[in-house]
Amino acid sequence: MKMAPLRQLLRRSRFFCTKASAGGRHRRNVKQVTRSNLSTSLEELRAHVSDCDFIALSLRRTGSASAAWQRVSAYDTAEMAYLKAKRAAERFQVLQFAVCPFSVRGSKVTANPFNFHLFPRDELKIGMPSYSFSCQTSFLESLVQEDFDFNACIYDGISYLSRAQEPAAKVRLGNPVHCSYIVKSPSSLSVADAVFVGRIKSRIKQWKDACKSSSTKTDDALIRSLRQLALGGEQYGSRPCMNIDVSTERQVQLILEILVEFFEELVPLIIPAKGGGTQAVRVVLTSSKEDKNLLERELQNLEDEQSRRVRGFREVIDLISASQKPTVSHNSLNDFTFIYNMFVAPLPSNVDEFICSLRSVFPHIFDVTHLMKEVVPIEKTPNVSASHSYLKNRFFAPIDMEVPCKGTENEGYNSHGHNVVSICHLFAKVCSILKLTPRTGSPDARHEDIALESYANIFGPSIVGPVGSFEESIRVWTSSTRAVSTEDIVFLWGFSKGLSARTLKAQLGGSPDVFLEDCFDVRLVDKSCAIVAFSQPGLSGKLLSLMSSEEISGRLREMVSEGLKGASYEVYKRICRQEGLWEGVELADAFDKALADSNPSSVAESESKRSEIYWCSDSIINLDDL
Amino acid sequence: MNSPSSVRVLSRAVARALSTAAPTPSTFPLKTVTRSNFEPVLESLRDHVRSADFVAVDLEMTGVTSAPWRESFEFDRHDVRYLKVKDSAEKFAVVQFGVCPFRWDSEKLSFTAHPHNFYVFPRQELSVRGSSSEFLCQTSSIDFLARYQFDFNLCIREGICYLSRDQENELFRRFNESSNLPRDLVDFGDRPLVNMADVFFTERMKIKFKDWRDSLVLGGSSISESQESSSGSNQQFQTIFYNMRPALSLIGFTAHQLRLIQLVTSKHFDDLAYVSVNSGGSHVQQLVIYIDSNADKDLLLKEVKEENHRGAESKIKAAVGFRHVIDLLSSEKKLIVGHNCFLDMAHIQSKFLGPLPKAAEEFAASAKKHFPHIIDTKVLLNSNEMLQRQMKKSSTSLSSAFALFCPQIALGYKTPDLSLASRVKVEVQVDDIRASSWDMGVKHEAGFDAFMTGCIFAQACTHLGIDFKLRSPLEDLAHNKLLQGHLNHLYLSWTSGDIINLTTGNITGKSLGANDSKKRSRKIVFENIVLLWGFPSKLRAGEIRECIVKVFGYSSVTSVYQLDRTAVFVQFSKAGLVSDFLVLKETLERNNNTVSVLNPLWKLLEGGKTRAANYEAYKEICSSPLSKISFADQAEAVGINWKVKSAELEVAEERPSREDEPSHGSFSVNEIIDSFYTPVVEKQVGSGNL
Known part of the structure; x- marks a missing residue:
C-alpha cells in the first residue's frame, strides 16, 4: 500500500508497459467504452482481435436467479441447467461487457482489455432491443461498491440489436431499401399482370420524358411544381423520383422487371410498409451512368450507416464471431445464454438446438471453470479470485501478465471490467498446470492443438450452488465420485422448516424398509425442499408409491401425516419447463403448484415430449460437484 | 498514504464531470431527501403535515407496463384493468416520492408549500422472506427518466429503504419466534x-x-x-x-x-x-x-x-425507512391530492402496506382505511363543467394543466396581468428559505410534480367557489361540501375513463360530468368475445375478420381488435357464435383433412398453433405474475388448460344474457382497429401522470 503512489508515479512517468505476476496491478488499464467513443474503440479492438490468440469475455449483469433453487446446480441435467440459464438471460440485463483479446507466448500473456457499457436504449423507438429487464438490488449494490456510475451507463451506454431483431427493425423504420438485383419470374404474365405492366410502363415513360424535357427547359417554379403534381413526381435529394404504390409483392416483382429496361437511368427503391411487406416502389431518375453509380454508392453508404446505428454493440460480437478466435469465459453457460439472447436470437427452447446454433456463431468456447475442474474440487473455486488464490497456494505456474497501459483515467481507462484480465490470467495458468500449451505461431496451428480443443464447448451445470447459504452446510455426500441416475432421485418437501439435512436423514432412517442404511443420501435444495439420492435402483419408486399408499407405517407415516410430500425427478423437470410454476421463493411452492396443476392436457404434453427427453433420463449428475 | 486515494477521488470526480452530464440543479427550491438526511427531514415534515390543509403526492417509477399487451385497452373489463394496475405496482420499483404539504397562511393570504423530493430505493437492509429484492425496469421509462436528468447514482447509492407493514410484522414475528426458541443444540x-x-x-x-x-x-x-x-x-x-x-x-x-x-x-x-x-x-x-x-x-x-x-x-425501525412518511400521511388523515393517482395509490399499498388484493373492491376498502380522503386532480378537472370551461378543452396532463391553471406560478410572476387577481398565491418554503419567484422547476422530478399537482388543486378549489380567505382555519378541507362529489374518485384507467370510487368500491364506466361521448358509445359485450392467438404471424386484424366473416356471415363479427402481433379479440354479434366458432375450430383441427383445408377458417389455423378461448381466459392470463413480451408466449407460459375453458363456455352460453347488456342490434360500429402497433411513446413512458 505504501508502495502504491511511487509505483503509480513510475508508471505514469514511464507511460509504457508494466509487468506483474498477479492480476492486481493492471487494474487501471481497462479501456472504458460508451457510445461516444464506440467507433474509435471498435477500430482499436479490431486490430487487437486480429492479432490475438484468444478472446476473454466477462459480463456484469443486473441479477442472476430469483430464488436459490433457480440457480444452476449440480443436481441439474444439461437440459435443466440450460432452462435455468435461459430464464435468467431472458430476465436480466448486461450492463457491462468486458472483452479482452489476449495472446499467450510461453508463460507470457499479453492482454488488451476493453469494457463496454451497455444500455438497451430503444434508439429507434420500436420497442427493441428489450422492452424491460429485471434488477436484483443486491447486484446493483455490489456495483455501488465498485463505484459504478449508473448515470453514465444509462445516459451513455451503448445500445444494440440482435441479428434476429435487425431485419424487423429495418422494416419498422420504413426506410427505402435499394434493390439492384432482379430475378425474372418464371411464371408467364396473366391478363391482369399484363394490364398492370402496360399501365406502369407508360406511366414511367411519361414521367421520365417529362422530367427530361423540363430539365432542358428553364420553366418557372410554378409550372414545375404543377407538373410535378400532375405526374406524381417528387424529389429524391437533388434527383427527381416517382412513387408507384403497390398492393401485392407480385406487383413489386413486375415493376422491377419493367425497370430492367431502363436500368441505365432509373434506380428502384423499395419502401416497406409499416406492418411488413411493401408499400411502394420509388423510382429515382439519374442523369448519367456516373450519376447512377454515385447514387448507388450513396445509398450503400446510407444503408451501412443505418446498419451500424442499428447494430450498436453487436458490431463487437460480430467482430469476435467473424474472427473465429476461441473465446474464454468463466461460466460459459451463463455468459453465452445472455450473449445469444441479446445479440443472436431469442433462446431456443431446447438445449441441443442452442448448443448447435451457438457453435455456428462461436466455434470454440473455453470455460475456465470447466478447465479448473481438472485441477481442483469445484467448490473451492466459486469465483475468479477464489480460483486465483487456490491455484497460487498449490501450484507453481508463474504467468507474466502484460497489460499495455495506453492512457490515464481521464482518457477513459480505469479498473471497471478488470475481471476479464483475471480470466485471461487464470486461463493461462490452468493451461500451464495442465500442460496444455496454448498454441503459438501461425493461426492454423491452433487447430492442431487437440489436447486443448478437447476442452472446448463443454456446457453444463458447472457452477456450484451458493456455498454456505445452505443450512449447516454439512456435506452429506461421501468423498468418492458417485454418479446417480435421475431415476434414483426423489424430491421431498413439507418437513418442518429449518431442519438440517443430517436431521432429516436421521428421521428418514427411521423407516428402514425404504431407507436402507448406507443406501441413501440427503441434501437440502433450500430451506423447504430436500433431495434424496438412492444408490439402489427401484427404491425411489418404492418410496413414492409407499408414500401414497395405505401401507405406510412408522416414522415415515408420521412425517407424511405432518405434511411430508415427495415427487420424482420428472416432476422437477416439468417445473423447469413450465415457467408458470416458477413463482414463489421456495422450491416446495413450485412442487405443490405442479402437483395441484397436473391436469390432463399438461400430462399429455409431457408424454408427447417424453420421447425426446429419454436421452436425458440416463444422463448422470455428478454428486461430487455439489 | 493518503495521496493515491485522494488523487483517485479527484480524478474520479473529474472523470464523472466529463463523462456524465450531471443533473443540473433546479432553481426551483426543492428539498432533496436521501438516507443521509432522512431522519431530521422526517421530523420537520411531521410538523408541516400536521399543520397542512392538504398534501400533494407524486411518484416516479421504473416502469408502467411489463409487456406491450399489458397496456390499457378498450377491450379491458374493469377487473382486468385492475389486474393490469396490480401487475404494474407489483413489478416496478418506486424511485422517487414527492410529498408537498400545502398550508393556507391567513396573514399573507397565500399558500405555503413545502416540496420534498425523496429518493427511494428497495435496498434490503434486513432480509425478509417472501419479499422480493428484485424489481423490473421498463427500458423506455428508464430512458424517459434519463431524459429528465434523473440521478440514478443518487437513487441507488443514497435512496431511502423501506419495509411494508406486512414485512415489518413478519420480521417481528420471526424475531420473537427465534428468541423464544431454546438454543438448538440438537x-x-x-x-x-x-x-x-x-x-x-x-x-x-x-x-x-x-x-x-x-x-x-x-x-x-x-x-x-x-x-x-x-x-x-x-x-x-x-x-x-x-x-x-x-x-x-x-x-x-x-x-x-x-x-x-x-x-x-x-x-x-x-x-x-x-x-x-x-x-x-x-x-x-x-x-x-x-x-x-x-x-x-x-x-x-x-x-x-x-x-x-x-x-x-431499533434495527427494524431503521429498516422501515421511508414508510414512516406513509404512516405519517395515513395517521394524520389529511386530504391527499394526486394527479391521475390510482397507480400511485396501488404502489403505496403494495410497497408500504401489504400485498395488493385480488380485486379492485378489496383494494378500495384497504385504501379507504389508510387514506380516507383522496382527491384526483385529473378527475376533478375532467368532471366539473366549470373547470372544463376553464381548461378550454386543452389537455389535462399535469404540466399543461399547471401552465393553464397557474400561469403566475409557472411563469414565476413575471407577467403582471389583471386576470391574475383571481389566482391563488403560493409561496414555497424549503428549510428557512421562502420564495415566491423562481425559474421553472424540473418536470418529472417527483417533488416538483407534487407541487404542481397541489397548485392545480388550490386553483381548482377557488374556481369551485371555495374562498380560502373566508375559510375558518379549523375547517377541514376534506369535508368541504363542494369537494364531496369528487372525493375518492380516481381513474381506474385514464384511457377508458373508468372511475373507481374508493369510498364504495364501485366502478363507473363513464366519467361523472361532460366528456367525449363519442369515445364511449361503443359497448363491449365480454360474453361475445373470443380471444385468438398463435395464428400465422402475417395475418392482421382485417384478414382475420375476413376469414371469420366468410364462414359465419357478414354481420357475425362486430369488431376485431389487435392486442399485439400475436393475438386479437374478436367480438361476435351474438354470444352463441362464440361457442360455434370454438366448436368449428376444434372440429377442423381434429379432422385435419382436405375438407378442413378448404374451409376459409383454415387460413387462421395454419401452423397448428392457433389457440382460442373466451374472455375469462384473458383475465386468467392477465392475473399471472409472468410477463412475456408477446401475448402468445405469455399464454403458453401460463399454460392454462384450454380444453376445459371451451367446455365451460358451452355451459355459460346456456345462461341468458344479463339485462344490463344492450340488444345486439345496437352495435353500430364495425370498427377494425388495424395495426395498432404504432408505439405511443408518451403513453408508455409518462409515469402515469399524463
Whole structure:
C-alpha cells in the first residue's frame, strides 16, 4: 500500500508497459467504452482481435436467479441447467461487457482489455432491443461498491440489436431499401399482370420524358411544381423520383422487371410498409451512368450507416464471431445464454438446438471453470479470485501478465471490467498446470492443438450452488465420485422448516424398509425442499408409491401425516419447463403448484415430449460437484 | 498514504464531470431527501403535515407496463384493468416520492408549500422472506427518466429503504419466534466430536476459560488482554463488564467455533454463560459471562433477551425507512391530492402496506382505511363543467394543466396581468428559505410534480367557489361540501375513463360530468368475445375478420381488435357464435383433412398453433405474475388448460344474457382497429401522470 503512489508515479512517468505476476496491478488499464467513443474503440479492438490468440469475455449483469433453487446446480441435467440459464438471460440485463483479446507466448500473456457499457436504449423507438429487464438490488449494490456510475451507463451506454431483431427493425423504420438485383419470374404474365405492366410502363415513360424535357427547359417554379403534381413526381435529394404504390409483392416483382429496361437511368427503391411487406416502389431518375453509380454508392453508404446505428454493440460480437478466435469465459453457460439472447436470437427452447446454433456463431468456447475442474474440487473455486488464490497456494505456474497501459483515467481507462484480465490470467495458468500449451505461431496451428480443443464447448451445470447459504452446510455426500441416475432421485418437501439435512436423514432412517442404511443420501435444495439420492435402483419408486399408499407405517407415516410430500425427478423437470410454476421463493411452492396443476392436457404434453427427453433420463449428475 | 486515494477521488470526480452530464440543479427550491438526511427531514415534515390543509403526492417509477399487451385497452373489463394496475405496482420499483404539504397562511393570504423530493430505493437492509429484492425496469421509462436528468447514482447509492407493514410484522414475528426458541443444540449435542481440529479447539477453550474464571475467582491480578496470534488468526479475548458482570468478549471466531464455545461453557462450567448480544447496530457481541448463581444466570439471560429485543426493534425501525412518511400521511388523515393517482395509490399499498388484493373492491376498502380522503386532480378537472370551461378543452396532463391553471406560478410572476387577481398565491418554503419567484422547476422530478399537482388543486378549489380567505382555519378541507362529489374518485384507467370510487368500491364506466361521448358509445359485450392467438404471424386484424366473416356471415363479427402481433379479440354479434366458432375450430383441427383445408377458417389455423378461448381466459392470463413480451408466449407460459375453458363456455352460453347488456342490434360500429402497433411513446413512458 505504501508502495502504491511511487509505483503509480513510475508508471505514469514511464507511460509504457508494466509487468506483474498477479492480476492486481493492471487494474487501471481497462479501456472504458460508451457510445461516444464506440467507433474509435471498435477500430482499436479490431486490430487487437486480429492479432490475438484468444478472446476473454466477462459480463456484469443486473441479477442472476430469483430464488436459490433457480440457480444452476449440480443436481441439474444439461437440459435443466440450460432452462435455468435461459430464464435468467431472458430476465436480466448486461450492463457491462468486458472483452479482452489476449495472446499467450510461453508463460507470457499479453492482454488488451476493453469494457463496454451497455444500455438497451430503444434508439429507434420500436420497442427493441428489450422492452424491460429485471434488477436484483443486491447486484446493483455490489456495483455501488465498485463505484459504478449508473448515470453514465444509462445516459451513455451503448445500445444494440440482435441479428434476429435487425431485419424487423429495418422494416419498422420504413426506410427505402435499394434493390439492384432482379430475378425474372418464371411464371408467364396473366391478363391482369399484363394490364398492370402496360399501365406502369407508360406511366414511367411519361414521367421520365417529362422530367427530361423540363430539365432542358428553364420553366418557372410554378409550372414545375404543377407538373410535378400532375405526374406524381417528387424529389429524391437533388434527383427527381416517382412513387408507384403497390398492393401485392407480385406487383413489386413486375415493376422491377419493367425497370430492367431502363436500368441505365432509373434506380428502384423499395419502401416497406409499416406492418411488413411493401408499400411502394420509388423510382429515382439519374442523369448519367456516373450519376447512377454515385447514387448507388450513396445509398450503400446510407444503408451501412443505418446498419451500424442499428447494430450498436453487436458490431463487437460480430467482430469476435467473424474472427473465429476461441473465446474464454468463466461460466460459459451463463455468459453465452445472455450473449445469444441479446445479440443472436431469442433462446431456443431446447438445449441441443442452442448448443448447435451457438457453435455456428462461436466455434470454440473455453470455460475456465470447466478447465479448473481438472485441477481442483469445484467448490473451492466459486469465483475468479477464489480460483486465483487456490491455484497460487498449490501450484507453481508463474504467468507474466502484460497489460499495455495506453492512457490515464481521464482518457477513459480505469479498473471497471478488470475481471476479464483475471480470466485471461487464470486461463493461462490452468493451461500451464495442465500442460496444455496454448498454441503459438501461425493461426492454423491452433487447430492442431487437440489436447486443448478437447476442452472446448463443454456446457453444463458447472457452477456450484451458493456455498454456505445452505443450512449447516454439512456435506452429506461421501468423498468418492458417485454418479446417480435421475431415476434414483426423489424430491421431498413439507418437513418442518429449518431442519438440517443430517436431521432429516436421521428421521428418514427411521423407516428402514425404504431407507436402507448406507443406501441413501440427503441434501437440502433450500430451506423447504430436500433431495434424496438412492444408490439402489427401484427404491425411489418404492418410496413414492409407499408414500401414497395405505401401507405406510412408522416414522415415515408420521412425517407424511405432518405434511411430508415427495415427487420424482420428472416432476422437477416439468417445473423447469413450465415457467408458470416458477413463482414463489421456495422450491416446495413450485412442487405443490405442479402437483395441484397436473391436469390432463399438461400430462399429455409431457408424454408427447417424453420421447425426446429419454436421452436425458440416463444422463448422470455428478454428486461430487455439489 | 493518503495521496493515491485522494488523487483517485479527484480524478474520479473529474472523470464523472466529463463523462456524465450531471443533473443540473433546479432553481426551483426543492428539498432533496436521501438516507443521509432522512431522519431530521422526517421530523420537520411531521410538523408541516400536521399543520397542512392538504398534501400533494407524486411518484416516479421504473416502469408502467411489463409487456406491450399489458397496456390499457378498450377491450379491458374493469377487473382486468385492475389486474393490469396490480401487475404494474407489483413489478416496478418506486424511485422517487414527492410529498408537498400545502398550508393556507391567513396573514399573507397565500399558500405555503413545502416540496420534498425523496429518493427511494428497495435496498434490503434486513432480509425478509417472501419479499422480493428484485424489481423490473421498463427500458423506455428508464430512458424517459434519463431524459429528465434523473440521478440514478443518487437513487441507488443514497435512496431511502423501506419495509411494508406486512414485512415489518413478519420480521417481528420471526424475531420473537427465534428468541423464544431454546438454543438448538440438537445437531451438536450428544455427538462426540469427530474432527480433531474441533477437539483441539475445545480443549484450548476449556483451558482458556478455566484460567480466566480462576483468575477472577481467586483474585489473580493478571487478567490480561490476550491475542491469539500464534496461528496467525485474529482471535481475541477481551475482558469487559456486561451489566455489572465480568465478561470475556470473543472477537474473530467463526460461527462453528462459537458453537463449540457454547458447548464448552454449558458442559463444563456452571458459572459461565455464553451469550450473543445484538444491541441494534451492525455489531454483534459474543460474550462469555461470569455468573454467581443459577438465579443470576436466569436474570442475565432475561437481560440479554431484552437487550436483543431492543436491538432488533431499533434495527427494524431503521429498516422501515421511508414508510414512516406513509404512516405519517395515513395517521394524520389529511386530504391527499394526486394527479391521475390510482397507480400511485396501488404502489403505496403494495410497497408500504401489504400485498395488493385480488380485486379492485378489496383494494378500495384497504385504501379507504389508510387514506380516507383522496382527491384526483385529473378527475376533478375532467368532471366539473366549470373547470372544463376553464381548461378550454386543452389537455389535462399535469404540466399543461399547471401552465393553464397557474400561469403566475409557472411563469414565476413575471407577467403582471389583471386576470391574475383571481389566482391563488403560493409561496414555497424549503428549510428557512421562502420564495415566491423562481425559474421553472424540473418536470418529472417527483417533488416538483407534487407541487404542481397541489397548485392545480388550490386553483381548482377557488374556481369551485371555495374562498380560502373566508375559510375558518379549523375547517377541514376534506369535508368541504363542494369537494364531496369528487372525493375518492380516481381513474381506474385514464384511457377508458373508468372511475373507481374508493369510498364504495364501485366502478363507473363513464366519467361523472361532460366528456367525449363519442369515445364511449361503443359497448363491449365480454360474453361475445373470443380471444385468438398463435395464428400465422402475417395475418392482421382485417384478414382475420375476413376469414371469420366468410364462414359465419357478414354481420357475425362486430369488431376485431389487435392486442399485439400475436393475438386479437374478436367480438361476435351474438354470444352463441362464440361457442360455434370454438366448436368449428376444434372440429377442423381434429379432422385435419382436405375438407378442413378448404374451409376459409383454415387460413387462421395454419401452423397448428392457433389457440382460442373466451374472455375469462384473458383475465386468467392477465392475473399471472409472468410477463412475456408477446401475448402468445405469455399464454403458453401460463399454460392454462384450454380444453376445459371451451367446455365451460358451452355451459355459460346456456345462461341468458344479463339485462344490463344492450340488444345486439345496437352495435353500430364495425370498427377494425388495424395495426395498432404504432408505439405511443408518451403513453408508455409518462409515469402515469399524463
